[in-house]
Amino acid sequence: MATSLEHGTGAPARASIKEKHLRTDRWWIQPLISVVVLVSFIIYATWRAFENAYYYTEPLISPFYSPCLAQSCVDGSSSILGQPIGAWWTISPALLILIFPLGFRMTCYYYRKTYYRSFWMSPPGCAVSEPHKSYSGETKFPLIGQNIHRYFFFAGLVFNVLLTIDAILAFKNADGQWGHMSVGTLVLLANATFLWMYSLSCHSCRHAVGGRLKHFSKHPFRYKMWTGVSRLNAHHAKFAWVSLFGVALADLYVRSVASGAITNLYFF
Amino acid sequence: MGYLAKLRVWRGDKSGGQLVDHSVEVSEGEVVLDIIHRLQATQAPDLAVRWNCKAGKCGSCAAEINGRPRLMCMTRMNTFAEDEEITVTPMRTFPVIKDLVTDVSFNYEKAREVPAFDPPKDLAPGEYRMAQVDVQRSQEFRKCIECFMCQNVCHVIRDHEDNKEAFSGPRFLMRIAELDMHPLDQTDRKNMAQEEHGLGMCNITKCCTEVCPEHIKITDNAIIPMKERVVDNKYDPLVWLGRTITRRKSD
Ligand code: SF4
Ligand code: SF4
Ligand code: FES
Ligand code: FES
Numbered sequence: 001m002a003t004s005l006e007h008g009t010g011a012p013a014r015a016s017i018k019e020k021h022l023r024t025d026r027w028w029i030q031p032l033i034s035v036v037v038l039v040s041f042i043i044y045a046t047w048r049a050f051e052n053a054y055y056y057t058e059p060l061i062s063p064f065y066s067p068c069l070a071q072s073c074v075d076g077s078s079s080i081l082g083q084p085i086g087a088w089w090t091i092s093p094a095l096l097i098l099i100f101p102l103g104f105r106m107t108c109y110y111y112r113k114t115y116y117r118s119f120w121m122s123p124p125g126c127a128v129s130e131p132h133k134s135y136s137g138e139t140k141f142p143l144i145g146q147n148i149h150r151y152f153f154f155a156g157l158v159f160n161v162l163l164t165i166d167a168i169l170a171f172k173n174a175d176g177q178w179g180h181m182s183v184g185t186l187v188l189l190a191n192a193t194f195l196w197m198y199s200l201s202c203h204s205c206r207h208a209v210g211g212r213l214k215h216f217s218k219h220p221f222r223y224k225m226w227t228g229v230s231r232l233n234a235h236h237a238k239f240a241w242v243s244l245f246g247v248a249l250a251d252l253y254v255r256s257v258a259s260g261a262i263t264n265l266y267f268f
Numbered sequence: 269m270g271y272l273a274k275l276r277v278w279r280g281d282k283s284g285g286q287l288v289d290h291s292v293e294v295s296e297g298e299v300v301l302d303i304i305h306r307l308q309a310t311q312a313p314d315l316a317v318r319w320n321c322k323a324g325k326c327g328s329c330a331a332e333i334n335g336r337p338r339l340m341c342m343t344r345m346n347t348f349a350e351d352e353e354i355t356v357t358p359m360r361t362f363p364v365i366k367d368l369v370t371d372v373s374f375n376y377e378k379a380r381e382v383p384a385f386d387p388p389k390d391l392a393p394g395e396y397r398m399a400q401v402d403v404q405r406s407q408e409f410r411k412c413i414e415c416f417m418c419q420n421v422c423h424v425i426r427d428h429e430d431n432k433e434a435f436s437g438p439r440f441l442m443r444i445a446e447l448d449m450h451p452l453d454q455t456d457r458k459n460m461a462q463e464e465h466g467l468g469m470c471n472i473t474k475c476c477t478e479v480c481p482e483h484i485k486i487t488d489n490a491i492i493p494m495k496e497r498v499v500d501n502k503y504d505p506l507v508w509l510g511r512t513i514t515r516r517k518s519d
Contacts, residue, residue: 008427013363015370016284022335022355109472109492116471123423126475127335127360135428137469144468147503150496203488207496215451217399233488 008129020129027125031118037241038115041248045098048251052092054258055251059172060184062254063191063247065094067162079165100159101247104152109203110240112146150204160199164192173266182266184257191250194243201232201239270295271350273303277315278357281366287355294345300356301329301340304368316367324481327415331368332357337417337479359420375416378436381465382443386455402451409446409490411482412439418476418486424469435466438476438486445490448497458501461494470495 009017048055048064055065056077068077070089085096105111116122123130138146167188173180199205210226213219232239257264275290292307301319308315320326322341329340334355348354362370387396419437420426436444444465448457461467472495474487484490500507 008423008429009360011429013282014360015278015280015358015364017278017287017357017360022332022357024334024352024355025336112471113473116473122471123427123473123475126478127332127337127421127426130423130427132427135424135431135469137424137466137471139466139468143471147495147499150499150504203492204496207493211493212497212500214402214449215399216401216405217451223401 021125021127023125023128027128031121031124034114034118037244038118041244044248048255049094049098050092052094054255055094057254057258057264058174058176059170060188060254060257060264061166061169062251062258063163063166063188064098064251066166067097068093069096079162079169081162097159100152100155104149104156105240105244107146107149107152108240109149110237150208153199153202153204153208156195156199156202160192160195163188163195167192174264179268180266181268182264184253184264187250187253191243191246194239194246197232198236198239198243200229201234201236203233203236205229206233273345273348274351274353275303275307276353276355277304277307277312277368278355279312279315279367280364282364285364285367287357296346298345299341300333300338300343300345300354303345304340304356316365316369318369325413327413327481330359330415330417330420332359332420337421339415339417339481342481359417361420361422361426362416372416374432375414375419375437375439378440379443381436382440382447383455383457383460385447385450385453387452388454391452396452398451405489406446406449408484409442411484412442413482414439415481417479417481421475421479422470423473423475424466424471431466431469435469438470438491441465441467441470441494442484442486442490445494448494456501458494458497462498462502467491467494467498 009020045064048062055062056068056074058076061068061077061079065073065077067079067081069081069083070085070093071083071087072090073083073093085093089096117124121130122132122135138144167185170185170188171181172178173182206226206229209229210216210219210222213222213226216223216226256262270293272291273294275292276287277290279285279288290307290311292303292311294303301322304315304317308317317329317340319329319341321328324339324342327339330337331340332338333340333343337359340356356368358364358368358370362372362374365371416439419439422437424435425432425437441461444457444461447453447455448461470491472487472492476486477484477488480486
């Protein structure tokens with residue numbers, strides 16, 4: 001008996017059913033799609049982060065390389081922060097900054113749900129037995145570290161400001177004159193907008209603006225903000241995916257222009 | 269309009285059991301519980317099934333239909349194809365008593381472990397005054413009908429019997445959140461949630477939210493906000509510093 005019921009639901013005194021689950025719907029599609037999309041993104045992002053080329057073409061900079069902080073950054077690619085890192089950093093400048101967006105997404109409550117389910121199969125689907133013998137959730141190292149999510153959230157806000165500045169700078173033309181607009185402008189604007197939606201709908205944001213209060217009535221302004229963030233928060237999963245695609249596509253666009261594969265079409 | 273549905277029902281008790289095939293008449297507008305009742309009336313008089321309201325409000329008829337936790341009285345037969353095999357089993361996280369009936373006392377034990385509402389000592393019942401916006405947030409959690417399907421689906425205990433002692437389950441983490449957000453409750457329940465009720469074991473995979481028949485956003489509105497409150501108390505040095513400097517007692 002015990003051998004056929006080794007999975008968790010086979011514990012003594014429970015209904016003895018040997019199947020790990022009896023679901024008949026295609027519960028595995030969602031985790032499968034998540035794995036495919038996330039693995040593709042990781043491969044693409046890793047390749048681009050190490051490529052160390054085609055990330056800037058006036059006035060467009062790839063979100064993977066902004067802010068560009070090293071002296072090795074191509075001319076014009078460093079915006080308001082300059083190049084504080086200096087010359088000793090000789091590998092790709094993207095590697096200086098990617099830890100922040102990476103950490104933000106890795107500790108995001110929504111991505112946690114997604115990768116716990118699809119990569120770690122804990123659980124693979126609701127009412128589908130997980131393959132692990134023991135489980136301690138987020139109580140121990142390293143997963144207890146998920147609790148620093150709010151710090152990544154605040155770092156993410158800094159990045160949003162910088163990427164918004166990049167989008168504004170994209171109202172220049174290739175000769176640095178203001179008052180122009182191209183497809184690239186729209187791409188960077190869309191990317192920045194999606195990132196703002198993603199960050200502002202974050203659970204830590206919801207907590208910080210008002211969720212931590214016990215008496216909304218004493219803080220009417222924060223209550224208003226909390227109501228707004230709560231409304232966005234309901235769509236956090238959607239923003240998580242849209243902004244992920246947004247970043248990859250914005251980078252791909254800049255790369256295509258910088259490498260000469262396409263030309264950046266100017267409206268005016 | 270009637271047809272014969274293919275039903276597979278788990279029959280047995282603690283000592284063992286199996287899925288038994290039946291073919292039962294279905295008429296228009298019926299729900300799974302109707303079919304179980306017809307099975308009981310016509311073919312299996314000793315079939316054990318718990319139910320009360322037949323209106324999705326008492327939570328008694330929780331079971332698993334085609335592997336998913338559902339209320340039998342709220343699962344319409346017309347959501348299945350006529351030739352589809354429909355499997356009905358008891359909830360698989362709790363000890364079985366007989367057939368579709370499980371022993372849910374785990375949940376009552378966990379309920380008792382949550383310290384009761386703790387109003388200010390100088391207020392008599394009847395003197396409670398609070399603003400609607402302050403109680404509004406936790407009112408969502410009061411919709412709970414205690415069907416315990418969230419407890420049943422939660423992999424923390426469903427797949428790991430040994431976690432039952434340390435983990436109270438989504439229903440009661442939500443109860444703790446409800447009280448922690450209550451404008452008049454005086455107890456600080458944050459560390460308690462983490463240390464005594466196993467909040468950290470939840471990995472926010474949201475199955476509880478998926479199965480809740482009252483559509484309570486258990487994970488987003490109770491568990492994650494509670495996790496954030498725990499971070500304030502236990503893990504965030506800046507919040508601690510801010511509190512120490514300003515000596516703010518309550519928000
Ligand atoms: S979100 Fe947490 S409490 Fe809810 S089912 Fe998943 S692990 Fe359990
Ligand atoms: S929270 Fe929802 S699923 Fe859980 S016991 Fe209450 S009504 Fe049932
Ligand atoms: S970014 Fe997803 S919860 Fe914070
Ligand atoms: S019988 Fe009451 S909820 Fe189904």
